[in-house]
Amino acid sequence: MELRLVPFEDLSPDIASCLAQALEQHGYRIRVSPVQNLPGRAFNPRRGQYAADPLLNRLGRLEGERVLGVTGVDLYRYVCRFVYGLADLPGRRALISHYRLGQAGDILYQRLLKLALHELGHCHGLEHCPENTCVMCFSASLEALDHSGRDYCPTCRARLPAEHRDASEAIA
Ligand SMILES: [Zn+2]
Ligand SMILES: [Zn+2]
Structure with a gap:
């Protein structure tokens, strides 16, 4: 599936390219979009903090089968003190932030990839999974995020489009 990766203006190019490479291994054909401004309002x-929804709406104007926005600003939504990301369930728009994922380094990339797979899972119609080793389990803290698996559990994987299912199996 084609995935448009959209860096917001604050994102370092290193993070965008690492994430693009990792997602390619999960069966996405990545097209990196020109940098988008953060909506001031x-x-x-x-x-x-930034309200997450205006950023998601900005992504909605861009073409692509799936559109994943990536930022390093702190996001919140309604009553949520913060969100790591959000996505359409199901749909084509997903957004993630590395603001709360720690310093740059391998662990940050691992966490960011988990968030990307989680939010893209929502785009594919997956809801939160009770299996705490599944990347679709809900994480409210870094501890929970680190504890969750790096990939979809067999039940969730079976509900993904074939191209992502197969890619996941190749890695697992
Ligand atoms: Zn979720
Ligand atoms: Zn699952």
């Missing part, structure tokens, strides 16, 4: 000065 999304910033909430009182909270020092």
